[in-house]
Amino acid sequence: MFWRMIRGSFAGRLKRKALVVLTIAVGASLATAVLNIFLDVGDKINRELKNYGANIVMEPRAAALGRDWGAGVPASLAGDSYIQEADLPQIKMIFWHNNIVDFTPYLETTGRLAGGQDVMVTGTWFTHELALPTGEKVTTGVRNLKPWWRVEGTWPEETGRGVLVGQGLARDLGLAPGNSLELLVGPSAVPVTVRVAGVLNSGGTEDKYVLMPLQLVQEALGLPGRVGRVEVSALTTPENDLARKATADPDALTQKEFETWYCTAYVSAITYQLEEAIPGVRAKAVRQVAESEGIILAKVQLLMFILAATALAGTALGISNLMTAKVRERAREVGLMKALGASGPAVSAVFLAEAVLEGVFGGLAGYGLGLALSWWIGQAAFGLAFSAKLLVLPLVLILAVAVTIAGSLSSLGIILRLEPADVLRG
Secondary structure, three states, X not given: OHHHHXXXXXXXXHHHHHHHHHHHHHHHHHHHHHHXXXXXXXXXXXXXHHHHXXXXXXXXXXXXXXXXXXXXXXXXXXXXOOEEHHHHHHHHHOOOHHHEEEEEEEXXXXXXXXXXXXXXXXXXXXXXXXXXXXXXXXXXXXXXXXXXXXXXXXXXXXXXXEEEEEHHHHHHHOOOOOOEEEEEEOOOOEEEEEEEEEEEEOOOXXXXXXXXXXXXXXXXXXXXXXXXXXXXXXXXXXXXXXXXXXXXXXXXXXXXXXXXXXXXXXXXXXXXXXXXXXXXXXXXXXXXXXXXXXHHHHHHHHHHHHHHHHHHHHXXXXXXXXXXXXXXXXXXXXXXXXXXXXXXXXXXXXXXHHHHHHHHHHHHHHHHHHHHHHHHHHHXXXXXXXXXXXXXXXXXXXXXXXXXXXXXXXXXHHHHHOOHHHHHOO
């Protein structure tokens, strides 16, 4: 009898039911879009922010101590002032290896041109294929790490004598792609003849540099297999109190705190793991980059949460008005059921069951609309395609039903207070 009444209610009042389902679907579609974006926006925006460069710098601990202590570095702490190039594959072997987007090493020195002018010379990877201990290969280098760099001409090969010359230096010397350039490289003034493969527009200090293949600079300095520093671009989670506590002193964490921190992609956790992977190296976050990323992500996620909450609150208000109107419209039916012996809670259960079904139908319809909406928002606002998250469907259905029930509470109160004599008279 109960379900027959439910079926009869839906069959006889399709327009009213459709209006309720549509109201729920609108709210559910907004919730779907926001949740879908919310669950995906962190990685998407983080990857976009990686286009603005590295957020971690690795350097030899001895070199870092030399800056901090000056000439008075204790002998027990002194060590190699270079990082072993052979250790760099370990960067992709840490716990958060999938969050390491790109990295590239540098070996910097000075050079002197034929006219006596001193210039900065930097050896680096341009586009380097690196073999990992697992047998996998990854392609990394400054071309991937700094995608905003613009090159007139071509990028140099890793093993050739082609170089990039910063546009400021190229303008001063009248250099263009294809020209030859002679330099005396390093303290020993090793003569090196190179070919200008491209002119670099970096928008930074590199516009006055000569960038060479790393191997060429290593040979000139007599430092085979060594690099001076490594820039790393990693996807990170915004810092919180736990991360800041760990940054100050990881040993101050309890075992549980340490496990939580270590297994979360905080920039401090990643730098800690990099130092574990390559002994003798100090990894530090580029704070202005890392903190800016955290602030942007936190604000975007807060905006998503506010939008979802506003959409659901508006839906609840709309449902409340519709359900109240529905109860008043069906007051005689409610009075008749009560007159025939049905209790207030039993009649309320009928209306509540209808509301739950409407919530499910509205949630399903809203989920489909929300996927399309999240795709459109992703393209229009972020220039990104957000993928559908399976977790969103059950969440939206639960939210749709919960909001529908919440919006129905006022109408259920009317049902409980309604007296048969008041509506059946006359």
